[in-house]
Amino acid sequence: MRNQLNKNLLLSLFSLLLLAACATSPTGRTQLEFFPSNQMAQMGETAYRQIKQETPVSQDPAINRYVRCVAEAVTAAAPPPQSGGQWKVTVFKADQPNAFALPGGYIGIHTGLLSVAENADQLAAVIGHEIGHVTAQHGNARLSTQYATQAGLQLVQTLAGTPNSATGQQLMALLGLGTQVGIILPFSRAQESEADILGLRYMARAGFDPRQSIQLWKNMMQTGGPQPLEFLSTHPADQSRIRHLEQDLPEALDLYQQARDQGQRPECKLETRQ
Template sequence: MKSRTIVLALGVTLALSGCATTKSPTGRGQTLLYSASQMQQMGDASFEEMKKQQKISTNNKLTQYVNCVANRVTAVLPDQSQKWDVVLFDSEQVNAFALPGGHIGVYTGLLKVATTPDQLATVLGHEVAHVLAQHGNEQVSRAQMTGVGMQIADAALGAGGISNKDLYMSALGLGAQVGVLLPFGRAQESEADVMGLELMARAGFDPAQSVILWQNMSKAGGSQGPELLSTHPSNSNRISQLAKLQAEVLPLYQSAKANVKNQCVVPK
């Protein structure tokens, strides 16, 4: 699918969030059992839980830098009514996530691997793309249909205590933190790579740095790789796919970079 078509399709996908069966932004079939409001409740609750569990960084310069990159990525999203909350967690984990409801979490350890604004934008574009493509909804729906998450809907809608929070937090991409793994599938990962690459290019970040970022990722954390790859499996085709897509998104980057007003600089 051509890049200009993908962003247009995002708006259609968001509008169809209440449907049980729909198409992803790249045309892949999806079964979605939960409404946008239900997914937002899950995302909101999960993010609040993460802020209780994880130490939040007090480094103002790093926080401003991460916010700068994240704000530029989210500024090119089709739905500008959604406000995004960005939190930098003080942890050596090489990880980041995005959740329905407009939440982005970044771990300070990621900044040792994603060493440039463009590389950080690669990760954030990828994570935000998971939300836009409703991959969390797919995961929770799959758990529901297989009988694993029969109480998830009650947890999302109930006014009292949240049950099965680990399960749906995992389905929303937080498996490494809660110890329950429902990893995104290869099709979802590939989709997030494609969409994320377009998002970063539209935000004025160099898409060529995406290849370097994933090369860095494959080298980080020893033989097991960093936490990010435990829930975002890197396959042999990822880097080659991103390399092939460079020519398609390069015009988007060249057009956007001339209009970037907010340059993001790595703190010294």
């Protein structure tokens, strides 16, 4: 009897904890956000330092000017990083087309991306998408889910004693065990769609043509080589992604038109050396 009471109390506490950590994302999805923004920013900074140790920074002034021009226009049309402060842009000298954004406001662009994102609008689409993951706190949600799963596992052990008991199995099912959530695994489909929607908004508000986002993903799909693109392993480009982008295009085109009417016409050009 006493044991049962303890179980109920633990379950209630766990549910309360989950409820308290539930937050609404910018497009109205509910997700777990356990971690305060300064802690997320610290994790972002640590990851960023590590990348900087492993990958050389590009010193090419023309490429840096171009990437900064696009990134500054897009970030000016997006919310600041949750921790406050500015978005920081680094161009990495790496042939593998890739881009990322981290909590704390770190944006990284590989020089190799410029062979896939063939103009400023397409580069803006990538940057918009990546910072969309940060403003929607997808990293926080992913870590929180992992945290909840681990906390849940301990709870299962406390509750059930043996993992084979009926209670244990029920809880395992409730927690959706088997889902491995790790830092290098791709974001979920829902998170990818959300980053696409936010990215379209940010680029359009900055005065970049949102139609170019579709061409960008088509380029991604067509870029072949001995190895599949690393970017594609975490950002699957397929027909369903393009269909969703097309659905969201009318709203983005309205924003684009408004921005252009208000004089948002970023002039970012890559001056190639002769």
